[in-house]
Amino acid sequence: MTRRSLFVLASVLPALALACGDYSRLKGEVETYQPPVYAVSRGGEAQEKEKSPVQTDYALEKGRINTARARWEDALKKVPASKDAFFCPPSGLLNKLVPAASDPAVAAAALIPRFSLETLMTLALLRNPEIQAGQDRARAATDTYSQILALDDILRRYTAFTEELMTGIGPMKGKGMVDKEFPFPGVLSLKGEIVNQGVKGAMEGLTISRRNAVTEAQKAYWNLLFVRKAEKIAIETLNLYKHLEQVAMTRYETGSTSYQDVIKVRIERELLEEGADTFHEKVQNWKSKILEIINLPPETEVGRPENREPVRTVPAAGAPLPGPGA
Numbered sequence: 001m002t003r004r005s006l007f008v009l010a011s012v013l014p015a016l017a018l019a020c021g022d023y024s025r026l027k028g029e030v031e032t033y034q035p036p037v038y039a040v041s042r043g044g045e046a047q048e049k050e051k052s053p054v055q056t057d058y059a060l061e062k063g064r065i066n067t068a069r070a071r072w073e074d075a076l077k078k079v080p081a082s083k084d085a086f087f088c089p090p091s092g093l094l095n096k097l098v099p100a101a102s103d104p105a106v107a108a109a110a111l112i113p114r115f116s117l118e119t120l121m122t123l124a125l126l127r128n129p130e131i132q133a134g135q136d137r138a139r140a141a142t143d144t145y146s147q148i149l150a151l152d153d154i155l156r157r158y159t160a161f162t163e164e165l166m167t168g169i170g171p172m173k174g175k176g177m178v179d180k181e182f183p184f185p186g187v188l189s190l191k192g193e194i195v196n197q198g199v200k201g202a203m204e205g206l207t208i209s210r211r212n213a214v215t216e217a218q219k220a221y222w223n224l225l226f227v228r229k230a231e232k233i234a235i236e237t238l239n240l241y242k243h244l245e246q247v248a249m250t251r252y253e254t255g256s257t258s259y260q261d262v263i264k265v266r267i268e269r270e271l272l273e274e275g276a277d278t279f280h281e282k283v284q285n286w287k288s289k290i291l292e293i294i295n296l297p298p299e300t301e302v303g304r305p306e307n308r309e310p311v312r313t314v315p316a317a318g319a320p321l322p323g324p325g326a
Helices: 003-031 045-050 053-077 091-101 104-109 117-127 129-161 185-253 259-293
Strands: none
8 A cells, every 4th residue: 555545544534433423423312312391391282293193093992992891891790770671670679689699598588488579580680590691701792802902902012113124224213104003993993893793792692681581580480379379279179178078978977978979079189189289399390490590509498479469451562561560
């Protein structure tokens, strides 16, 4: 290398070093820049304006989904209390029987010594296995909200950490490319609507389960009431026939009647005994049905249903169903 070349190189190197130092300092100032105090003291308005429309819409959709989820979860925690419900338990009775939902002893005590139709239907709403299964299905459908939110949050974190890179310079901070804000709020909105429709279907199934349970409880109550009355009438008639049999035997012994009359009375008495036994078995069957509806062990004692008259009026076509005991 010539002396002239060395001279030129020696004169250029300091300039290059100074230029590199200035560039490094400038690059550091740009990356560590912070806005002045007056710009960030406006309640975050400047930061909100810096957010892209995609980010803002995504936050709004996420808020709507969380609101819908909270609304459905709140509906699952409540026993139907609306006047439009198939059966609306009296508030005082409902507050008294709420512990029965988790305590079988409270439910069993409500059936002794006598119980009303409203008591049985309220216990059915609180303890029926079909209703509890419907609530579990609705709760599982509601949990899908958290799944779609968690998935989208993971995808957005992934895209945030995989921004465009420029070789030799590093990450381009604040580039805010649209394709790096996936998933888009419209996709999240569609997912939320799909889940919402699924929850609606599960809630409709829960409503059907409640109607079925309440209807089964009504049928069991009236059948038990009528079968008990039939058993009582059969026993009273049987006692009369036993007395009539004794009278027929006395008359036969005195020669006032034939033995054929005694046989007729005895046959009727035996038929009534079988009928009374049949009614007794039916009473036990309907008691077992009640225990099945409200999910109590088979050895639980069931008292007598309160004596009441059924609804004898026929509702008009298209009119709402009358409440129990109306």
